[in-house]
Amino acid sequence: MKFWKYLGLRLTTWALTILIGVTFIFFIPRMFPSDPVERMIGNMESLSGSMDPAAKEAMRKSLRIQFGLDGSLWEQYITFLWRGLLHFDFGPALMSYPTPAGEIIARNLPFTVGLSMCTTIVAWCIGNFIGLLAGFRKNKRSSRILEGIAICIYPIPYFILALVLQIIFAYVLGWFPLQATIQYNNGTATFIATLLKASVLPALSILLLGTGWWIISMKSLSGTTSEEDFVLYARYRGLSEGKIGYSYVFRNSILTQITALAMSLGGVFNGSIMTEIIFGYPGVGTLIQGAIMQSDYNMILGCITISIVAISTCTLIADLIYPFIDPRIRYS
Amino acid sequence: MRKTLSLCLALAMVLTMFVGVTALAEGEMTAVGTPRSETLVMECQSPTDNPGQFNPYMIGSSMGFGVHQLMMSHLWEMDTAAGEQFGEIADGMPEPNEDFTKFTVKLRQGIKWSDGEDLTADDVVYTFNMIKTTEKGISMTAYLNTILDSVEKIDDYTVQFNMVSSFPRLTQVFGVTIWGNSYRIVPEHIYSKLEDVTQFKDPNPVVAGPYTVKDFDPNGYWVLYELREDWMQSTLGVAGAAYYGYTEADTPAKYVWVRALGDDTTRQMAMINNEVDLLCEVTPEMLDYMRSQNDKIACWYNEFPYATSDDPCSKGLVFSCGQGEPWNNKYFHWGIALAMDFDEISLGIFDGAGRAAAFPIITATSSGQELYYKPLLDWLENEFTIELSDGTVLTGADVWDPEYAFRMAEFKEIEGDEDYLIDMFGVGCWKYNPEAAEKLFIEAGLEKKDDGWYYNGEKFTIEMSYLADTEAQAGRGVQAAYDQLSKFGFDVTIVSKSSASWDTDGSTGNFQIAGYWPFNFITKDIYDKIQGFDADLIVPVGERANGQSCRWDNAEATEIIHKLAGIDPNSEEAYQLGLEFLKIAIEDLPMIGFHSGVKFVPTNSSIWEGYPSADNAYNGPWWWWSCFKYIAPRITLVK
Numbered sequence: 001m002k003f004w005k006y007l008g009l010r011l012t013t014w015a016l017t018i019l020i021g022v023t024f025i026f027f028i029p030r031m032f033p034s035d036p037v038e039r040m041i042g043n044m045e046s047l048s049g050s051m052d053p054a055a056k057e058a059m060r061k062s063l064r065i066q067f068g069l070d071g072s073l074w075e076q077y078i079t080f081l082w083r084g085l086l087h088f089d090f091g092p093a094l095m096s097y098p099t100p101a102g103e104i105i106a107r108n109l110p111f112t113v114g115l116s117m118c119t120t121i122v123a124w125c126i127g128n129f130i131g132l133l134a135g136f137r138k139n140k141r142s143s144r145i146l147e148g149i150a151i152c153i154y155p156i157p158y159f160i161l162a163l164v165l166q167i168i169f170a171y172v173l174g175w176f177p178l179q180a181t182i183q184y185n186n187g188t189a190t191f192i193a194t195l196l197k198a199s200v201l202p203a204l205s206i207l208l209l210g211t212g213w214w215i216i217s218m219k220s221l222s223g224t225t226s227e228e229d230f231v232l233y234a235r236y237r238g239l240s241e242g243k244i245g246y247s248y249v250f251r252n253s254i255l256t257q258i259t260a261l262a263m264s265l266g267g268v269f270n271g272s273i274m275t276e277i278i279f280g281y282p283g284v285g286t287l288i289q290g291a292i293m294q295s296d297y298n299m300i301l302g303c304i305t306i307s308i309v310a311i312s313t314c315t316l317i318a319d320l321i322y323p324f325i326d327p328r329i330r331y332s
Numbered sequence: 333m334r335k336t337l338s339l340c341l342a343l344a345m346v347l348t349m350f351v352g353v354t355a356l357a358e359g360e361m362t363a364v365g366t367p368r369s370e371t372l373v374m375e376c377q378s379p380t381d382n383p384g385q386f387n388p389y390m391i392g393s394s395m396g397f398g399v400h401q402l403m404m405s406h407l408w409e410m411d412t413a414a415g416e417q418f419g420e421i422a423d424g425m426p427e428p429n430e431d432f433t434k435f436t437v438k439l440r441q442g443i444k445w446s447d448g449e450d451l452t453a454d455d456v457v458y459t460f461n462m463i464k465t466t467e468k469g470i471s472m473t474a475y476l477n478t479i480l481d482s483v484e485k486i487d488d489y490t491v492q493f494n495m496v497s498s499f500p501r502l503t504q505v506f507g508v509t510i511w512g513n514s515y516r517i518v519p520e521h522i523y524s525k526l527e528d529v530t531q532f533k534d535p536n537p538v539v540a541g542p543y544t545v546k547d548f549d550p551n552g553y554w555v556l557y558e559l560r561e562d563w564m565q566s567t568l569g570v571a572g573a574a575y576y577g578y579t580e581a582d583t584p585a586k587y588v589w590v591r592a593l594g595d596d597t598t599r600q601m602a603m604i605n606n607e608v609d610l611l612c613e614v615t616p617e618m619l620d621y622m623r624s625q626n627d628k629i630a631c632w633y634n635e636f637p638y639a640t641s642d643d644p645c646s647k648g649l650v651f652s653c654g655q656g657e658p659w660n661n662k663y664f665h666w667g668i669a670l671a672m673d674f675d676e677i678s679l680g681i682f683d684g685a686g687r688a689a690a691f692p693i694i695t696a697t698s699s700g701q702e703l704y705y706k707p708l709l710d711w712l713e714n715e716f717t718i719e720l721s722d723g724t725v726l727t728g729a730d731v732w733d734p735e736y737a738f739r740m741a742e743f744k745e746i747e748g749d750e751d752y753l754i755d756m757f758g759v760g761c762w763k764y765n766p767e768a769a770e771k772l773f774i775e776a777g778l779e780k781k782d783d784g785w786y787y788n789g790e791k792f793t794i795e796m797s798y799l800a801d802t803e804a805q806a807g808r809g810v811q812a813a814y815d816q817l818s819k820f821g822f823d824v825t826i827v828s829k830s831s832a833s834w835d836t837d838g839s840t841g842n843f844q845i846a847g848y849w850p851f852n853f854i855t856k857d858i859y860d861k862i863q864g865f866d867a868d869l870i871v872p873v874g875e876r877a878n879g880q881s882c883r884w885d886n887a888e889a890t891e892i893i894h895k896l897a898g899i900d901p902n903s904e905e906a907y908q909l910g911l912e913f914l915k916i917a918i919e920d921l922p923m924i925g926f927h928s929g930v931k932f933v934p935t936n937s938s939i940w941e942g943y944p945s946a947d948n949a950y951n952g953p954w955w956w957w958s959c960f961k962y963i964a965p966r967i968t969l970v971k
Contacts, residue, residue, distance in 0.1 A: 032832060032833065033832075033833040033836060033837065033842075034832035034833045034835075034836050035835075035836045038835045038836040038839050038876065039831065039832070039835050039836070041835070041839075042834070042835025042838065042839070052475065052505070052860070052863065053863065053864055053866065053869050053878035053879045054475055054478055054878070055472065055475035056878045057878045058471075058472075058473075058474030058475045058478075059471040059472070059474070059475070060876065060878075061474070062468075062471055062473070062474060063391075063471065065468075093381070095381045095392065096381040096382045096392045097391045097392050098390075098391065098392075098469075098530075098531065099382060099385075099392070104381075107550060107551065108551065111551070163597065166597075166598070166601075167601070170601070171601040171604075171605060174605070177363050178593070178598050178601055178602050178605070178607060179553070179591070179592075179593055179594055179598060179602070180553070181363035181364060181549075181553070181554065181591075182549065182551075183363075183364060183365060183547070184549070184550055185547050186365060186547075190365070194363070277594055277595055278594065278595060278597075278598070279594075280553055280592070280593070280594045280598070282551035282553070286379075290381070292832060293830060293831050293832050294831075294832070295832055
């Protein structure tokens with residue numbers, strides 16, 4: 001009974017969080033001092049040098065109707081809640097009219113999720129493993145070396161690390177492409193080969209920094225845990241170091257890391273603008289950036305709604321599975 | 333632990349070596365699987381938002397991603413070297429009736445669509461009728477219906493345009509003058525079968541241009557184009573043979589790979605590594621670095637100023653006259669012009685590179701300088717005056733500095749005769765005359781006190797804005813002007829705007845002084861460049877303008893625009909009216925020009941050569957314009 005009450009409350013919080021989040025993200029772009037129609041007309045005028053005033057006015061009216069920007073704000077909001085939030089139909093992307101925003105997001109999301117999900121999970125596993133060793137066996141030389149490497153890599157700003165990797169492996173050695181070039185239409189083998197080749201440097205750049213953070217945080221957690229009384233007691237009982245490390249230190253330290261992992265996994269839907277820009281890797285990060293620059297309300301809503309739902313859902317799942325990982329926690 | 337680490341390291345090394353060897357084994361192939369020796373690689377500045385969408389009449393199609401450069405065709409195309417239009421699909425220029433209400437247009441014979449069908453009058457008639465009748469989805473429909481009554485097929489290779497009223501500038505509206513033109517002829521036998529042309533992406537387009545799509549990136553980063561086997565039957569083969577004399581021997585590259593390269597660092601690395609042959613605009617600093625790393629990288633000139641000054645869109649300062657006094661006051665405008673030292677501005681923008689183009693609205697491309705700047709010098713130096721209420725009369729000698737070119741040449745140690753230096757640096761600039769500027773500001777109602785300038789008893793401040801995302805020339809110009817006006821004693825702030833708000837603020841007049849660029853010039857007839865300055869189009873600040881963003885209100889200028897609208901654009905009268913218009917604009921100075929469009933457009937001659945340059949100026953270096961297809965045959969493989 002307690003569980004169902006807890007679940008009900010937690011689901012209500014989840015729904016409210018999403019509603020408040022998307023409401024903000026619906027109204028904020030509309031307060032920008034920008035307009036997708038003016039942006040499109042400005043682009044065309046900039047390219048052609050000048051535009052006939054009558055042609056400009058006719059185009060302005062035509063585009064406002066086509067973009068669905070002629071209704072009241074309230075009408076647009078209700079439409080968004082019904083179609084966007086409940087059916088994930090965000091309408092046409094204004095910067096790619098009339099292609100639906102959802103279609104463009106769906107095209108880019110697999111790259112973002114694939115890259116970020118893989119690197120996040122791998123970094124989490126490696127980082128926690130090394131961090132556990134560094135914290136639990138802190139007097140070993142190998143632990144100190146690994147911790148030292150992590151401490152050196154972690155503070156490096158991402159774009160510097162990414163640029164260094166790009167300069168060494170793509171520009172100087174030429175082993176990887178400067179910009180991701182994926183061939184889709186020359187067979188599955190070519191697609192996989194070019195995709196892997198294009199993904200190595202972006203993945204490596206995210207992995208290096210991500211691992212550094214997990215090492216440092218896990219080292220700190222496991223270091224504290226390994227000095228707890230129950231760990232000393234386990235040693236007095238003569239349990240093996242492996243048993244103590246896994247059952248006593250690791251299981252007690254990992255809880256915080258699981259919460260952080262859940263948040264990170266939710267965040268993979270945001271994309272990584274820097275990675276995408278530096279390596280020319282497809283993804284939703286640059287999509288959001290482009291949408292903001294071009295005042296594409298539908299695309300902004302689409303990308304960020306997915307992100308809000310993903311983060312909220314991952315946090316909800318993490319909350320629900322805690323008791324299975326740590327028996328001390330009960331639903332209440 | 334040690335064993336695990338060693339194993340990981342060994343695996344990483346093997347993987348790295350494998351990737352390295354694979355890369356080397358690929359040899360001279362591009363990343364899209366074509367031989368590099370058959371592939372011209374051209375940059376597009378940003379990925380397309382609509383990959384696989386090649387229908388020019390679907391909103392959002394990225395024409396500059398190679399589509400209009402390689403596949404699309406217009407009735408008239410532009411020869412940027414000669415500054416004149418020529419018939420692309422049309423066979424020569426149109427024949428108008430006396431009052432310009434009907435035009436007979438002959439079409440070239442022998443042009444075939446890429447599926448082998450002939451391009452005939454049916455295609456031209458269908459295209460214009462399609463635009464006229466597609467009420468929703470084509471942005472030009474409403475406007476076209478206000479000017480074009482009907483288009484008729486006279487025979488298979490002749491059409492007649494019947495205009496709603498006298499319309500002398502048919503080729504300027506339906507043909508290319510600068511970057512491209514929205515009226516692109518589409519195949520009737522394909523498009524007429526569609527239920528809704530505006531929803532047809534056309535991923536495998538049938539085109540009249542020389543290239544077709546071979547492959548594209550579904551994420552929008554590149555498109556690979558392949559030369560048609562029958563390219564001599566394309567518009568390039570037929571119009572190119574007639575106008576440029578191209579033959580089979582001028583066969584262009586088999587493939588053109590148009591790709592977005594991301595940030596500036598990557599663009600530089602790609603060009604240094606010969607992974608791209610043509611870049612779009614870069615900064616002089618980027619060019620300098622690339623040249624130091626790869627001696628095959630060049631620009632329009634081989635030495636200073638490197639850049640071409642013939643881009644028709646130039647940069648400077650624009651006053652938002654709709655903001656009222658003193659922003660609409662000509663004495664204030666002139667005060668700003670004379671308070672700035674243009675030598676320092678010029679050095680601040682591109683280290684002195686570029687042709688000075690001080691006049692408002694019309695810029696000093698090579699032909700603009702000859703047609704409009706030089707003829708006005710006599711008037712400017714001998715007749716022009718500004719009279720102030722204290723009896724001071726400022727003459728041309730007080731405001732105009734004809735020595736700029738020679739001073740800059742001496743500073744940059746450039747040698748050459750007068751014509752050469754004037755072609756490089758321009759006929760002159762507004763004079764740095766702070767004493768006169770001070771009088772002009774006082775005339776405009778400003779008051780100078782110990783702690784700065786006041787207006788209506790309050791401290792006077794100026795906000796200057798520029799577009800941060802792109803257009804280095806415009807941004808640096810505003811920053812340099814900010815330094816000059818601060819030095820003069822004004823309380824100036826500078827605002828960097830993103831492209832998200834830049835266009836809206838321009839349209840609504842929400843700025844004080846900004847680096848917009850309503851300055852341009854391409855053809856002798858300047859009507860289409862000045863028609864937006866019609867005062868009848870002015871709307872209050874805050875409302876979206878269809879005409880000029882600066883809201884310059886001048887009745888005389890408006891009268892000239894109205895007169896020009898109805899007369900033959902090629903007549904002497906039209907030209908003289910253009911000169912008169914420019915005199916009026918100079919007197920009011922609603923905008924201050926700095927340089928003509930200065931473009932550093934790098935080329936890489938490691939694999940391909942023959943690009944247009946100052947020594948071989950058969951065309952401008954405009955890879956992103958539709959005229960690129962006529963440049964392509966001159967670009968040949970390095971032997």
